[in-house]
Amino acid sequence: MRLLVVEDDPDLNRQLKTSLSDAGYVVDVASDGEEGHFLGDTEPYDAVILDLGLPQLDGVTVLERWRRDGKMMPVLILTARDRWSDKVAGFDAGADDYVPKPFHMEEVLARIRALLRRAAGQATSEFECGPLIVDTRSARVTVDGNAVKLTSLEYRLLAYLAHHKGRVVSRTELVEHLYDQDFDRDSNTVEVFVGRIRKKLGLNVIETVRGLGYCLDDPPDAT
Ligand code: CA
Numbered sequence: 559m560r561l562l563v564v565e566d567d568p569d570l571n572r573q574l575k576t577s578l579s580d581a582g583y584v585v586d587v588a589s590d591g592e593e594g595h596f597l598g599d600t601e602p603y604d605a606v607i608l609d610l611g612l613p614q615l616d617g618v619t620v621l622e623r624w625r626r627d628g629k630m631m632p633v634l635i636l637t638a639r640d641r642w643s644d645k646v647a648g649f650d651a652g653a654d655d656y657v658p659k660p661f662h663m664e665e666v667l668a669r670i671r672a673l674l675r676r677a678a679g680q681a682t683s684e685f686e687c688g689p690l691i692v693d694t695r696s697a698r699v700t701v702d703g704n705a706v707k708l709t710s711l712e713y714r715l716l717a718y719l720a721h722h723k724g725r726v727v728s729r730t731e732l733v734e735h736l737y738d739q740d741f742d743r744d745s746n747t748v749e750v751f752v753g754r755i756r757k758k759l760g761l762n763v764i765e766t767v768r769g770l771g772y773c774l775d776d777p778p779d780a781t
């Protein structure tokens with residue numbers, strides 16, 4: 559899953575990027591409202607963390623513009639603790655959730671997981687597919703209860719498919735959600751990664767849909 563962080567405080571910006579990357583997400587960052595708005599407008603993010611007090615363009619305006627242009631990604635806003643009016647303005651502009659500053663990083667991570675699973679129509683942070691479980695809380699994957707060791711990229715790919723279970727995801731879409739904006743993207747590598755994941759899982763849950771992409775679904779023999 560690919561996230562955008564728009565935060566002008568350099569320390570906080572760095573902390574968010576580090577923690578979210580460690581949690582298995584691809585993270586792009588912006589440090590002002592203009593840049594943040596541009597990225598959210600042009601890149602496909604699965605969720606956004608948006609500070610409200612930003613230089614160039616404030617967070618509420620950024621959010622209003624995205625929503626006016628039909629951008630539907632979940633947005634978590636960062637607000638000052640004592641400013642209830644900020645929260646109201648943020649929600650009215652189209653925010654899905656908020657975290658007051660200062661915050662514990664664990665809370666941000668939990669709220670992002672919740673936004674992503676809600677967007678995927680999931681009730682819990684564990685995505686099940688037959689004997690396969692993708693636990694987005696610990697970024698761990700098990701098959702029949704046995705841990706499967708995946709690289710961070712393989713995990714991201716599998717987690718993205720799990721968030722879109724039952725839907726065919728094109729290679730282009732996968733690439734867009736697996737790498738950050740600076741990566742030299744080559745959609746052919748996706749095939750290689752899918753092959754490795756299949757081998758490690760030892761399960762037939764990722765189907766190749768010729769000419770269209772990949773689909774994660776329950777194995778045929780699952781009841
Ligand atoms: Ca700020």
